Amino acid sequence: MKKLLFFFLLMPILLWSQSNFEKAEKLFHAKKYDEAQVLFEGVLKNKPSDIKTIEFLGEIAAIHKSWVKGAEYFKKLKELKPTEAEYFYKYGGCLAMRAMEVNKLKAFTMVDGMKEAFERAIILNPKHVQARWALIEIYLLLPGILGGSESKALGYSNELAQFSPVDGYLSKGRIDEYFKRYTAAEKNYMKANEIGKSKVTFQKLYNLYLNKLKDPKKARELKQKFEL
Template sequence: MEKLILFFLLVPMCIWSQSNFEKAEKFYHAKKYDEAKVLFESNLKSKPSDLKTIEYLGEIEAHHKSWVKAAEYFKKLKELKPTEADYFYKYGGALAMRAMEINKLKAFGLIDDMKASFEKAIVLNPKHIPARWALIELYLQLPGILGGSESKAISYSNELAALSTVDGYMSKGRIDEYFKRYAAAEKNYIKANEIGKSKITFQKLYNLYLNKLKDPKKAQELKRKFEA
């Protein structure tokens, strides 16, 4: 009898928890992040190790650019499930965004953790494209004395090319653009756009024409073709 009573007490709680989570998801997908956050936090109290709830909360903090809190949620995720590549990638990404907001001295203290997180994501998922992009950007932005390296950026660009032809050309274009080799960047972005034909490949080439090569005629011609 006691077990039966306990069953009837627990069932409504489980239904409420599920309903609570589903409502939070709907708010999240509707970009009503504050409403979603309240419900997800409530759900987390009853299910403190629920991966999806923690991930949503991390994403909400990221949307609000609260990078410290986002990193805390993503760190918890990778500790709860250390076999999931995306959790390491998201943790490294939150640290990278945090590093952009603070002074350089403090930012340098995050570098090793960032790098290790992106590298771990690739170990767990050898086809992880975003982690390679993150490492390319990291090696471009870092001063040489702290490990910045064009050759390492190129190495990850070559790995991208083996996984995705478009990402290979895009990353080579990014490296060339960073070092102000605009003619070479143009060639790579053109190849990427010819293959990808996407808004992203178009935008990269368009911005290069408009902002770096200062060639509005080429930019407008590219835009005309893309819109057609």
């Protein structure tokens, strides 16, 4: 009898949560993020470990550039579902974006957390492209005394090349460009553009011509070919 009574008492709450979750999801897809957030937060009070609700709230926090809050949500998600690579990647991403807002000293204290999150994402998903890109940026931007390493950045670039040739060439181009080896960067971006033929590959090569090689003629010719 007590179990039956508990069921009838609980049922309206569950139905309310489901109904509000569906409303919130529709608002999210309609890009009405503030309204969706209010409903999702209400759902979370009744279902504090609901993975989809926490994920939506994490996405909204990221859209609002509330990186600390986003990191909290994705940290909880990776604890609730430690086999999901994307939660580790997004947690690391929130830390990385937060690091760009704080002073350098504080940012450096966050690096290990970022690296651990991105490395875990790769272990869980060996073909995780974005996590490798994130690690490449970390090893490029960090001073050598704090763990920056061109060889480690190249290592992740080589891994990318094994299953995504376009990303392999783009990442090698990025490394060359960072170290001002613009001729080598041009060759890698050209190879990426030959394979990918996308807006991303075009833009990388176009920007290199325009901003680094200072060759508006090549930039113009490339743009004409891309627009054909």
